[in-house]
Amino acid sequence: MKAIVYERSGGSDVLSLTDRPVPEPGPGEVRVKVAFSGVNPTDWKSRTNAQPGAGAPQVPNQDGSGVVDAVGPGVDAARVGERVWIWEAAWQRTDGTAQEYVVLPARQAVPLPAHASLELGAGLGIPAMTAHRALTLAEGGPVRLAPGVLADRTVLVAGGAGAVGNAAIQLARWAGATVLTTVSGPEKAKLAEAAGAHHVVDYRAQDAASAIRALAPEGVDLVVEVAPTANVALDLAVLAPNGTVAFYADGSGPEVTIPVRDSMFRNLRWLGILVYTIPDAAKLAAVAAISDAVAAGALRGGEQAGLPWHHYPLPRTADAHDAVQSGAVGKVLIDL
Template identity: 70%
Template structure:
């Protein structure tokens, strides 16, 4: 079978297309014929060496994907064979990601994908959607698992609503009944955030963002889904409601966060870090179940009309795909497996 591997860390050019033996599923595992592999920022960061790598060991990149189960291991119901699935965290603490024609992984990490949901959608879920779910469920008194009306009466601010996590957060929050505000940096990104379903969109480069957010949420926002916690600390502090939470899932714009203690204390405010790979197992289970339910309800979508343009690359151009994510291409980058 065809697979993308790298044996040392570095730029996109360290990856190569090779032939590998067909893997066989073991106890509690399934083998998935991968149709689409999704590329996330953590994928290129891992390839650059963020999680360490032993030189000479073959690593297949990419956490997310979608395809069809074509074989099952011992202990797995044979009825799984032939099912369409989406895959999450295939390469986390494993050498086998989704950038290959077949991947073997624990059954838990292969989730049924409805027939009316595309493989493009399936490969776009994983890290972005699970991260968004966690960010939306860490607030004081918030739901542990999203569903229709789970966030009714709450106001959510999504920083960077045109990004993959931002897009998923907007759609999931809308599905859960929240009022959704998002910040963007350009008219083009404003159009994408509106397509995703944001009720209010604020271009932070064209005026007073805090005033604009307070104008539509005079009592403040309950949850901020934050991609750039350091640059946005003052803005978040200015718009948070009492007992509000900033759920930060990235460090765009800087790795050092400074917030004044007394305003945090008087407001009973919380800055909550989110790293989806290491959240508690129960929270991961809730996220997988909720994302699946949102897909079944038609509440999670991809494509430019849904605020997340798709950029498809054949597997032979995996380096171009990774480079596109690395330079911040807006939308979702996908690799098509032959």
């Protein structure tokens, strides 16, 4: 089978196309014939900063979709032929989804409803699980999202045209929240509107704090934050008492300064998220809620849902990684 591997850290030029034996599933595992491999920022960052497993080449990419074509001992044989979406394929493993077949624990290949495309499935994983974690961290918030559980909440999604932002808008809307989002221009505003945001604020065209306060006079309960260093002043300006900032990226800077007394008096919470290291129960709650939202048609993909798909063939995986590193707007997919 064809696979992309790297054996040392570095730029996208360390990725190479190779032939490998088709793997066999062991106890509790399934083998998936991969249709699409989804690319996330942590995929190129892992390639750049971390060494592959000792003595074994690393296949990149955590997310993907495809069809189960074999199962190992202890797994129901009825799963053969099942369409699935994949999460955390390469976390603490050398086998990601940038290959024609991947073997992984059965729970990490999740059934995908017939109406949901395999492109959508390949884009769920890390973005939707990150969004779910962020949306469940507010004071008194739910452990698992479901319709109505955020009905009394106002959520601000920073960067509503990004992959996590798109998932956060859709999941928050499904859960009943009033959803505001910030974007950096009119084209991204269209994408955020397509995702379902109730209110979209272009922070380059208007004063974002004033606009958000006008839309949410009592403040926002939760900020899903992609750029905490850049947005700390804005978040402070719009947060309601007992509000929460859940941040999941450091692209705006490696450090953020938080005013102690203001946070104390208003009982504000600043919480970081890395989906790979959240509690296992939180991962499973996210997977279950995401599956429910997809089944309900509330979590969608493609340009009509505010997240355009960008397709690359497997031999151009390096270009796909570079596109994500360069900030491609939409979801980058590798076609297998």
